[in-house]
Amino acid sequence: QGNIKQIPPMFSAVHHEGKRLYELARQGITVERAAREAFIKSIEIIDCDFSLKYPEISFRVLCSKGTYVRTLCHDIGEELGTGAFLSALLRSKAGAFKIEDAVPLDDILSAQIKIEDCIMNIDYPLSNMIALGINPKQLTAILNGNSILLEQQLPTGKIKIYSPQHELQAIAECESQGSETIIKPVRVLK
Numbered sequence: 001q002g003n004i005k006q007i008p009p010m011f012s013a014v015h016h017e018g019k020r021l022y023e024l025a026r027q028g029i030t031v032e033r034a035a036r037e038a039f040i041k042s043i044e045i046i047d048c049d050f051s052l053k054y055p056e057i058s059f060r061v062l063c064s065k066g067t068y069v070r071t072l073c074h075d076i077g078e079e080l081g082t083g084a085f086l087s088a089l090l091r092s093k094a095g096a097f098k099i100e101d102a103v104p105l106d107d108i109l110s111a112q113i114k115i116e117d118c119i120m121n122i123d124y125p126l127s128n129m130i131a132l133g134i135n136p137k138q139l140t141a142i143l144n145g146n147s148i149l150l151e152q153q154l155p156t157g158k159i160k161i162y163s164p165q166h167e168l169q170a171i172a173e174c175e176s177q178g179s180e181t182i183i184k185p186v187r188v189l190k
Contacts, residue, residue, distance in 0.1 A: 005035040039064035096125040
């Protein structure tokens with residue numbers, strides 16, 4: 001638990017000299033990879049079966065983004081001196097999305113549930129961001145990739161920009177400048 005260092009696996013999306021590692025791995029090429037930091041908040045053993053030729057341990061891990069669970073299993077096996085590998089993975093949460101909120105595809109295909117009832121608002125995963133409504137002139141500037149200056153102080157960090165019609169239009173970065181705030185667009189949703 002805590003901060004750990006991991007070497008990304010060759011079958012990962014990390015870039016090396018302009019190519020993704022998995023592209024190199026498919027060509028049979030292995031390259032040196034720098035260790036990256038990850039954070040393991042908790043690991044909980046759920047089940048152990050030592051009666052098998054190769055014992056199986058099921059566990060739940062709560063970790064930061066950028067954690068390679070396959071590598072975590074490998075590293076635990078190395079620490080134990082036994083070796084270990086990942087045989088199954090179930091991601092139960094990613095950001096704002098939780099598995100208990102998922103709808104089985106069979107329920108939609110069999111028309112037990114209407115797909116329209118399952119679709120979440122585009123801003124659902126951004127619920128932790130501050131929302132800011134701006135006037136049409138400011139919105140035009142943001143949508144054209146320009147920064148705007150607000151004569152009010154907002155916390156620094158990413159925010160959601162809404163139109164006067166309450167539609168999500170952009171993700172922007174706030175930078176404090178005395179009693180004012182500079183809003184710089186990061187992603188524009190046209």
